Amino acid sequence: MTDAAELRTRAEELLAAHPPATTDRTTFLKARFDAGLAWVHYPKGLGGLDAPRSLQAVVDAVLNAADAPDNDPRRIGIGLGMAAPTILAYGSEEVKERFLRPLWVGDEVWCQLFSEPGAGSDLAALGTRAVRDGDDWVVSGQKVWTSSAHVARWAILIARTDPDLPKHRGITYFICDMTDPGVEVRPLRQITGEAEFNEVFLSGVRIPDAHRLGEVGEGWKVAQTTLMNERVSIGGSRIPREGGMIGPVTQTWRERPELRTHDLHQRLLTLWVEAEVARLAGERLRQQLVAGQPGPEGSGMKLAFARLNQEISGLEVELRGEEGLLYDDWTMRRPELVDFTGRDAGYRYLRSKGNSIEGGTSEVLLNIVAERVLGLPSEPRNDKDIAWKDLAR
Amino acid sequence: MTKAPTRSTQPDLLYSEAEDDLRAAVRSLLTDRADTAALLTRAEAGTPYDAGLWKALAADMGAAGLLVPEKLGGQGASHREAAVVLEELGRQVTPAPYLTSSVIATEVLLALDTETPEVADLLAALASGRTVAVLAVPLSASPYGPLAAGESRVPGVADAAAADVFLVLRSDGLYAVEAGEVGVEAQTPLDLTRPLAAVTVPGTAAATRLADSDAAEAAVRRGLLAGAGLLASEQLGVAEWCLEETVRHTRERHQFNRPIGSFQALKHRMAQLWLEVVSARAAVRNAADALATDSPEAALAVAIAQAYTSRVAVHAAEECVQLHAGIGMTWEHPAHLHLKRAKSDSIALGTAGSHKEALAELVDIEAP
Numbered sequence: 001m002t003d004a005a006e007l008r009t010r011a012e013e014l015l016a017a018h019p020p021a022t023t024d025r026t027t028f029l030k031a032r033f034d035a036g037l038a039w040v041h042y043p044k045g046l047g048g049l050d051a052p053r054s055l056q057a058v059v060d061a062v063l064n065a066a067d068a069p070d071n072d073p074r075r076i077g078i079g080l081g082m083a084a085p086t087i088l089a090y091g092s093e094e095v096k097e098r099f100l101r102p103l104w105v106g107d108e109v110w111c112q113l114f115s116e117p118g119a120g121s122d123l124a125a126l127g128t129r130a131v132r133d134g135d136d137w138v139v140s141g142q143k144v145w146t147s148s149a150h151v152a153r154w155a156i157l158i159a160r161t162d163p164d165l166p167k168h169r170g171i172t173y174f175i176c177d178m179t180d181p182g183v184e185v186r187p188l189r190q191i192t193g194e195a196e197f198n199e200v201f202l203s204g205v206r207i208p209d210a211h212r213l214g215e216v217g218e219g220w221k222v223a224q225t226t227l228m229n230e231r232v233s234i235g236g237s238r239i240p241r242e243g244g245m246i247g248p249v250t251q252t253w254r255e256r257p258e259l260r261t262h263d264l265h266q267r268l269l270t271l272w273v274e275a276e277v278a279r280l281a282g283e284r285l286r287q288q289l290v291a292g293q294p295g296p297e298g299s300g301m302k303l304a305f306a307r308l309n310q311e312i313s314g315l316e317v318e319l320r321g322e323e324g325l326l327y328d329d330w331t332m333r334r335p336e337l338v339d340f341t342g343r344d345a346g347y348r349y350l351r352s353k354g355n356s357i358e359g360g361t362s363e364v365l366l367n368i369v370a371e372r373v374l375g376l377p378s379e380p381r382n383d384k385d386i387a388w389k390d391l392a393r
Numbered sequence: 394m395t396k397a398p399t400r401s402t403q404p405d406l407l408y409s410e411a412e413d414d415l416r417a418a419v420r421s422l423l424t425d426r427a428d429t430a431a432l433l434t435r436a437e438a439g440t441p442y443d444a445g446l447w448k449a450l451a452a453d454m455g456a457a458g459l460l461v462p463e464k465l466g467g468q469g470a471s472h473r474e475a476a477v478v479l480e481e482l483g484r485q486v487t488p489a490p491y492l493t494s495s496v497i498a499t500e501v502l503l504a505l506d507t508e509t510p511e512v513a514d515l516l517a518a519l520a521s522g523r524t525v526a527v528l529a530v531p532l533s534a535s536p537y538g539p540l541a542a543g544e545s546r547v548p549g550v551a552d553a554a555a556a557d558v559f560l561v562l563r564s565d566g567l568y569a570v571e572a573g574e575v576g577v578e579a580q581t582p583l584d585l586t587r588p589l590a591a592v593t594v595p596g597t598a599a600a601t602r603l604a605d606s607d608a609a610e611a612a613v614r615r616g617l618l619a620g621a622g623l624l625a626s627e628q629l630g631v632a633e634w635c636l637e638e639t640v641r642h643t644r645e646r647h648q649f650n651r652p653i654g655s656f657q658a659l660k661h662r663m664a665q666l667w668l669e670v671v672s673a674r675a676a677v678r679n680a681a682d683a684l685a686t687d688s689p690e691a692a693l694a695v696a697i698a699q700a701y702t703s704r705v706a707v708h709a710a711e712e713c714v715q716l717h718a719g720i721g722m723t724w725e726h727p728a729h730l731h732l733k734r735a736k737s738d739s740i741a742l743g744t745a746g747s748h749k750e751a752l753a754e755l756v757d758i759e760a761p
Contacts, residue, residue: 238403253758260761269749269758273700280675280697284406291407300668363661370660374640374667377655 002040002051004058010049011037011062025069029105032063038071038104042088046100054290071106074337078148079103079110083156085229090173090213090222099154099175111152113143113176113200114223118393120145121364124167124220125391128202130159130174137161137174137212139182139205145358149185149198151336152178156226157207158219163389170388171219175211182206192350193330196338238286239279245309245341245348246275249316259319268319271312278304296373303365306355309340313348320345404682404694406675412477419456419481422449427487429727436585441488442555450478450489451522457495458520465507466517471685472619476626476677483630486586486727486734490525490552496623498526498560501616505567505604512603515558515569526569527556528616529592535743536617536695537751540610546593551741553577553590561594566602567609574598584737586730621742622680622695628706629677631735632670635706635713638728639663642717659716666712669705676701693755699748703739710735 018031032038033047037059042048063070073080080103087099102108119125128141139159149155155176162170176183182205187195214222242250253260253268281304285297317324328344340351356362370376383391408416426446435441451457459475461467468474475496482491502516518524530540531549541547543563553559559575561568576593594600604612640663643654653659676698683694710732714721721728739745753760 250758257759257761260759262761265753265758265760266749269700269753272756272758273697273749273752276697277672277676277701280404280406280679281672283403284675284678287403287405287407293407295671297671300664300671303664303668304672363657366661366664367657369664369667370654374660374663376640376644376660376663377652379655379657380651 002049002055004055007037007040007049007051007055007058008062010035011059015063015066015068020066020068026105026107028069029071030101032068033101033104037063039084042100046088046096047104071104076103076106076109078112078152079108079154082112082226082229083110083154086156086173086213086222086226087175089225092210094210095175095213103154108153109148109151111146111148111155111178112226113146113149113155113157113202114226115143115145117142117144121361123223124171125388125393126158126160126171127393128157128159129163130161130172130207132161132209133206135209136206137172137209139174139176139202139207141202143200143202144188144197146185146198146200147196147338148336149178149200150187150334154178155200156213158223160388161216161219164387165217166385167383167388167391168220170217171223172216173213173219173222174207175213176202176205176207177211180205180207187332187334189332191353192347193332195332195334239282241276241279243279244275244305245312245352246272248341248345248348249312249319252316252319259321264315264319267315271308271315275308275312278308296369299365299373300369302359303356303362303369306352306362309348309352309355313345313352316345317349404679404686404688406678406682408477408678409473412474415456415474416477416481418454419450419478420484422446422454423481423485423487427485429725429730432486432488432586432730433724436488439579441586441588442490443488446487447489447525447555448522451491451495455522456491457499457522460496460499460503461516461520465513465520467520472623472681473678473685476623476681479623479627480630480633483627483734484634486631486730488586488588490527490555492620492624492627493527493552494519494525494556495522497616497620498528500619501528501560501567501612502526502603504612504615505608509603511569511601515603524557525552525555526558526560527552528560528613529553529562529570529594530613530617532587532589532737532741533743534617535747536614536621537743537747540613542606545596546591548580548591549589550592551587551589553592554579554588559592559594560603561600562609562613564606566606567604567612568600568602570594570598570600574600582737584730584733586734587737617742618692618695619684621699621748622684622691624738624742625673625677625680625695625698625702628702628735628738629670629673631731631738632666632673632702632706632709635709635728635731635735636663636666636670639666639709639713639716642720653716662712662716666709669708673698673702673705693752696748696752696755699743700745700752703745706735707732707739 014032014035018028036044036049038047040049040051040056041053043050084103087096116126130137130139155178157174157176158171160170161172182203184201186199188197188199189195282301288295327346371378455468456478458467459470463469499519502512505512507513519526529547529550532551557572559570561570578591580589580591582589643659644652646653680694680698683691713728714732717728720726
């Protein structure tokens with residue numbers, strides 16, 4: 001069993017063999033992966049040491065203190081958070097060997113080809129087809145809302161392999177090569193003027209059967225692994241008071257007395273309290289996880305933050321009065337990273353509208369809370385036993 | 394440029410095993426002894442308190458002395474445990490002078506010089522649950538407002554009918570006055586489970602001086618602050634019960650050939666309420682922990698918990714009545730008792746607005 005002391009020693013050995021000051025970033029990250037210190041809970045040889053997940057913090061602390069380069073988890077978030085756990089759970093040995101190291105090091109960026117124009121919240125309704133042809137599958141269809149597609153080397157993809165089955169069955173999960181000539185990525189310009197997402201058109205894309213994850217027709221089950229890992233992300237890091245969207249507006253209030261009105265004061269105080277309470281609830285969730293008593297609260301926190309971000313950023317635009325009529329820049333850009341607070345109040349206001357849509361709409365999350373946490377009866381379903389091809393679309 | 398204060402140590406927002414055990418014991422006592430029908434009968438007869446229940450809770454279980462150190466005759470526990478008792482009392486809207494005597498009056502006395510025999514003796518008596526003391530201020534008194542000293546008639550005093558002793562603020566200090574010396578005139582409260590009375594202390598009443606005026610005012614404010622902080626736990630208990638009962642009812646009640654809890658419009662409202670309740674839980678644990686550890690941020694934590702939880706409790710109780718529909722409007726169903734408690738609590742010990750005003754100053758969000 002690997003313990004904290006051993007991990008600390010291994011991290012120190014890594015630093016001694018590859019001093020961060022004189023080692024190139026990628027070289028250091030590869031060495032870290034090979035030393036099993038990338039994600040310690042992964043298997044030996046795949047960047048880990050089969051250690052408890054909670055001990056990652058020990059390694060991170062030693063490496064941070066030495067100013068070692070990190071792998072920028074934000075830039076490669078989809079790969080780390082969604083593709084990697086799915087590959088680990090369902091990939092063949094060859095697939096794990098091939099993909100995990102460049103993924104973790106950041107040499108290869110991943111994106112996720114799940115959502116479709118006709119299948120957003122009702123993800124299982126997807127219509128992209130994959131047809132077997134010898135050792136390959138031939139995939140055609142259209143995906144949408146794909147972050148990072150313009151910089152991604154690989155994608156996780158779900159496609160329909162049997163339209164005669166009901167919608168949750170007959171789906172298969174693949175790894176798609178984004179450099180295949182049948183893949184076309186088009187920027188999807190959005191409300192903020194940026195093109196943070198893309199539309200992805202798949203025309204006769206050939207995927208080798210070796211890049212299938214899980215059994216044919218079991219894609220929905222495999223996708224659950226991916227989606228569960230998507231929602232786990234909260235609770236890892238501590239946010240300081242005024243650390244979120246409430247920070248800039250409170251600071252503006254303090255610095256610009258001429259903008260103050262009684263109405264805005266009341267609203268700011270109410271939102272300040274709500275933001276602080278949401279932060280405390282996040283902290284409580286984190287403490288529960290550390291104490292080994294994970295509660296169902298995680299599913300609700302995204303709801304709280306989505307609503308708060310929208311209300312707070314809306315208040316901020318109003319607080320700025322005349323300036324609130326202006327916008328910083330409408331130039332279309334295709335950012336590799338989305339910074340929710342990095343631009344002006346107007347941008348924050350518009351971008352936050354997506355918080356209650358992306359990663360599960362608030363309406364769907366409220367249903368999940370109601371059914372899985374409160375145990376309320378589910379909505380009647382009339383599509384369960386109907387072949388996908390016979391569903392009304 | 395000023396910066397908002399930040400906390401150096403993290404509050405403990407969980408419940409300890411001992412707190413879970415205490416909760417289980419209090420809940421089982423209240424479940425056995427405090428059913429709605431009996432409660433209503435007593436309230437209508439004008440005798441809302443159940444003396445046997447109080448003895449079991451305060452004396453036998455030792456709940457009255459949780460805040461009092463062992464050397465002063467108490468249990469040597471803290472606000473964290475007292476908060477758990479209040480969550481349970483809130484769930485059952487039990488008429489018991491716990492908040493007034495075991496929290497507010499006790500906290501006032503603890504803030505005085507406990508070496509003084511008069512203070513020490515009274516504290517020990519409160520901690521044992523044998524004596525009930527009530528601070529002679531209106532239930533609506535906030536920890537921040539002006540304190541009326543020496544008024545002859547104080548209306549809206551909670552639990553006055555159950556008090557053996559009143560703590561009375563006069564211009565020259567704080568006094569203990571036996572109930573026999575005091576006029577107690579019952580008022581008709583919105584919340585039947587927390588009786589109110591106008592208390593008149595004649596100038597001639599025999600009184601024991603406990604502190605001079607400076608010490609008295611500081612102690613009374615501390616008592617009201619701790620009271621407000623732990624009232625938030627009671628409000629959480631009210632909200633929790635309302636949500637649970639609403640979920641239970643809407644799962645069982647059928648209309649249009651479906652359980653009404655399967656309708657999305659209703660599910661979303663209950664899910665939203667759940668989110669508010671779990672958020673409130675973090676805020677009230679934060680307040681209880683800050684009071685227990687005597688954190689420099691206690692006042693801020695209390696203001697946050699009160700500003701947030703008052704609204705959640707009222708919202709939960711109003712949803713409870715609405716989603717129970719007709720039955721939620723009846724006298725026999727306990728929903729109205731929770732609504733009355735929630736609404737009354739939202740005024741008790743400072744409104745959400747007054748706590749937000751205090752907070753504005755604490756975190757430097759100045760008014761125009």
